[in-house]
Amino acid sequence: MNTFIKSRLAPCGLHCGKCFAFADGDIRRDAENLRRSLGDFDAYALRFVGMLNEPRFRAYPDFREFLQLLTESSCRGCREEQCKLFRGCKVRACSEAHGVDFCFRCPEFPCRNTGFDEHLYVRHVAINERMREIGPEAYYEEVRDLPRYRK
Ligand code: SF4
Numbered sequence: 001m002n003t004f005i006k007s008r009l010a011p012c013g014l015h016c017g018k019c020f021a022f023a024d025g026d027i028r029r030d031a032e033n034l035r036r037s038l039g040d041f042d043a044y045a046l047r048f049v050g051m052l053n054e055p056r057f058r059a060y061p062d063f064r065e066f067l068q069l070l071t072e073s074s075c076r077g078c079r080e081e082q083c084k085l086f087r088g089c090k091v092r093a094c095s096e097a098h099g100v101d102f103c104f105r106c107p108e109f110p111c112r113n114t115g116f117d118e119h120l121y122v123r124h125v126a127i128n129e130r131m132r133e134i135g136p137e138a139y140y141e142e143v144r145d146l147p148r149y150r151k
């Protein structure tokens with residue numbers, strides 16, 4: 001199947017392409033663009049507190065720190081390296097051992113061998129059921145412009 005899509009969708013089905021930790025992801029790229037666009041905004045933020053009577057500009061130093069963190073994301077995705085977020089994840093190694101590119105293709109799906117907490121497990125099952133229904137390519141089209149971080 002399409003190697004680009006596989007580089008974005010992990011074997012568990014999560015969308016690495018929208019993960020904040022993904023080096024080639026939207027969040028890291030957008031953060032880098034915003035950091036560049038803001039330039040040396042620090043002094044201006046302080047001035048705008050009074051000039052615009054807007055105390056929220058005081059939060060700029062914390063915002064800049066966090067933005068910097070987002071620009072430093074370096075993960076190459078689940079198929080290239082151990083997930084930096086879910087360190088207890090067993091899916092990648094397990095999917096390789098089972099010779100499947102996604103869990104929904106595994107005869108044991110849904111299983112309890114993921115190492116995920118309940119929240120992630122439920123999401124993983126729902127994603128894989130959807131991929132089984134419409135195929136990973138169509139699933140990717142469904143989620144490619146959606147944020148990964150949804151309730
Ligand atoms: S492997 Fe984990 S940390 Fe890396 S991009 Fe995918 S979900 Fe994010």
Ligand code: SF4
Nearest residue numbers: 094095103106109111
């Ligand atoms: S055993 Fe479970 S975690 Fe492993 S590949 Fe199959 S469905 Fe995925």
